[in-house]
Amino acid sequence: MITASVEYRVPYADTDQMGFVYYANYLVYFERSRNELMRSIGFTYKEMEALGIGLPVIEAKINYHRPAKYDDLLKIVATCSWDHGIRLQIDCKVFRGEELLVEGYTIHAFMNLKTGRPTRPNEELTAKLTAL
Amino acid sequence: MITASVEYRVPYADTDQMGFVYYANYLVYFERSRNELMRSIGFTYKEMEALGIGLPVIEAKINYHRPAKYDDLLKIVATCSWDHGIRLQIDCKVFRGEELLVEGYTIHAFMNLKTGRPTRPNEELTAKLTAL
Amino acid sequence: MITASVEYRVPYADTDQMGFVYYANYLVYFERSRNELMRSIGFTYKEMEALGIGLPVIEAKINYHRPAKYDDLLKIVATCSWDHGIRLQIDCKVFRGEELLVEGYTIHAFMNLKTGRPTRPNEELTAKLTAL
Amino acid sequence: MITASVEYRVPYADTDQMGFVYYANYLVYFERSRNELMRSIGFTYKEMEALGIGLPVIEAKINYHRPAKYDDLLKIVATCSWDHGIRLQIDCKVFRGEELLVEGYTIHAFMNLKTGRPTRPNEELTAKLTAL
Numbered sequence: 001m002i003t004a005s006v007e008y009r010v011p012y013a014d015t016d017q018m019g020f021v022y023y024a025n026y027l028v029y030f031e032r033s034r035n036e037l038m039r040s041i042g043f044t045y046k047e048m049e050a051l052g053i054g055l056p057v058i059e060a061k062i063n064y065h066r067p068a069k070y071d072d073l074l075k076i077v078a079t080c081s082w083d084h085g086i087r088l089q090i091d092c093k094v095f096r097g098e099e100l101l102v103e104g105y106t107i108h109a110f111m112n113l114k115t116g117r118p119t120r121p122n123e124e125l126t127a128k129l130t131a132l
Numbered sequence: 133m134i135t136a137s138v139e140y141r142v143p144y145a146d147t148d149q150m151g152f153v154y155y156a157n158y159l160v161y162f163e164r165s166r167n168e169l170m171r172s173i174g175f176t177y178k179e180m181e182a183l184g185i186g187l188p189v190i191e192a193k194i195n196y197h198r199p200a201k202y203d204d205l206l207k208i209v210a211t212c213s214w215d216h217g218i219r220l221q222i223d224c225k226v227f228r229g230e231e232l233l234v235e236g237y238t239i240h241a242f243m244n245l246k247t248g249r250p251t252r253p254n255e256e257l258t259a260k261l262t263a264l
Numbered sequence: 265m266i267t268a269s270v271e272y273r274v275p276y277a278d279t280d281q282m283g284f285v286y287y288a289n290y291l292v293y294f295e296r297s298r299n300e301l302m303r304s305i306g307f308t309y310k311e312m313e314a315l316g317i318g319l320p321v322i323e324a325k326i327n328y329h330r331p332a333k334y335d336d337l338l339k340i341v342a343t344c345s346w347d348h349g350i351r352l353q354i355d356c357k358v359f360r361g362e363e364l365l366v367e368g369y370t371i372h373a374f375m376n377l378k379t380g381r382p383t384r385p386n387e388e389l390t391a392k393l394t395a396l
Numbered sequence: 397m398i399t400a401s402v403e404y405r406v407p408y409a410d411t412d413q414m415g416f417v418y419y420a421n422y423l424v425y426f427e428r429s430r431n432e433l434m435r436s437i438g439f440t441y442k443e444m445e446a447l448g449i450g451l452p453v454i455e456a457k458i459n460y461h462r463p464a465k466y467d468d469l470l471k472i473v474a475t476c477s478w479d480h481g482i483r484l485q486i487d488c489k490v491f492r493g494e495e496l497l498v499e500g501y502t503i504h505a506f507m508n509l510k511t512g513r514p515t516r517p518n519e520e521l522t523a524k525l526t527a528l
Contacts, residue, residue: 011431012441013288013424015281017334018245022277023189024159028409031156035407035467045408046467057155061193070281071431071442113150143299144309145292145420147413149466154409160277167275167335177276178335202413203299203310282509287453288427291420321419325457377414
């Protein structure tokens with residue numbers, strides 16, 4: 001199991017007229033933490049794409065406990081474990097200080113970017129993921 | 133039970149470098165269909181907010197079957213039934229022609245916009261929802 | 265000179281906590297009208313890209329006169345004239361009813377999508393643009 | 397004259413199918429640097445809003461020199477000088493390393509958030525801006 005996190009300052013752009021962060025933006029926050037998760041295992045998503053492998057999302061779920069607001073300094077934490085399958089679940093939590101605001105997960109499938117078909121992660125990535 | 137739908141042409145803005153609609157945008161598509169759903173019962177979300185009642189999302193789930201692409205003409209269909217509670221689930225499906233691309237739901241809680249506390253829908257909205 | 269327009273209903277997603285449409289979103293609105301402009305000349309942007317030609321924006325300017333708001337039904341009007349050069353200016357205006365809310369322009373350069381280098385529009389597009 | 401900057405890692409969300417950061421997103425990047433600019437003078441935008449004063453954008457201009465891409469670590473630099481008027485211009489530049497990718501400016505008007513009318517900055521903000 002591996003965990004990584006990223007800090008994020010909420011811009012005005014992310015708010016809506018209720019004064020809260022608009023609910024779709026949390027999926028972007030989740031992505032930010034996933035990017036750091038992959039960087040932390042020494043194999044960025046960008047490098048994976050350069051090898052012709054993508055990880056599109058096939059399922060996402062989000063529970064909204066408390067609203068984030070403009071100028072909040074958030075911490076987004078991603079956790080992942082891999083069972084050697086062609087799918088990967090990443091759990092994400094969004095905190096403001098100690099307070100858990102939002103949590104959820106995304107499920108991803110390894111995809112051959114040329115064919116658009118499911119694939120297995122390449123050897124190097126498999127090794128990195130297995131070593132976790 | 134009530135159903136409403138809206139057509140939507142995918143702009144370049146919604147795509148990502150994989151050539152697909154970025155996964156967070158579907159939550160905005162869901163919102164577009166919810167807005168039409170409320171308009172169709174004769175009580176828009178804007179009117180409800182003017183009465184001091186909001187419907188923030190407390191849970192969302194999305195299943196991504198096939199990617200939408202730039203310039204696709206999508207149809208987003210929202211369906212809702214209400215059991216007189218303080219929560220409301222709205223199911224959404226995104227179609228390209230006959231093809232189901234994405235489906236999911238959102239769960240909403242009626243909220244007093246001044247206090248930020250849960251509330252019940254007002255009489256008029258209750259009547260409209262009950263009549264469905 | 266050619267003109268095309270598109271209607272657009274403002275979702276909650278586009279608002280910010282000031283209760284206005286967030287200022288970056290108008291550039292997406294401009295894009296929506298450009299897409300219809302190209303469709304109206306019988307050569308969509310998607311078809312142009314399929315031929316390996318893109319039209320990235322190299323300059324944009326926007327004047328914000330009055331704010332658009334949630335649930336507004338906007339009309340975005342794009343106007344374009346082409347002088348046979350490798351650049352193209354498209355002027356856009358955003359209306360709510362008769363009221364002009366926002367106006368601006370974008371300047372685009374024809375680009376070979378494989379090389380990333382400036383290029384000229386192909387023969388068919390040249391003919392279509394010249395016929396205007 | 398005052399300058400502040402912020403680092404920003406480009407997420408997949410910001411890209412489009414051309415593989416570049418979609419052109420509207422730079423206005424959000426500009427905002428991120430403006431937020432840090434105000435924080436650096438000891439008077440955040442959030443604090444200003446709490447006093448009932450807003451700074452909506454009335455004009456924006458952007459020149460796109462080179463595209464930013466996914467996973468780029470950008471530096472956005474904002475510079476501002478104030479002539480005691482009711483308007484404020486902020487110049488922004490987006491860098492990747494030493495490379496200038498995008499530059500532009502926004503012009504803002506001090507606005508009374510209750511009345512929606514132009515106003516003057518309050519005493520404390522005037523003092524802070526004058527001290528620059």
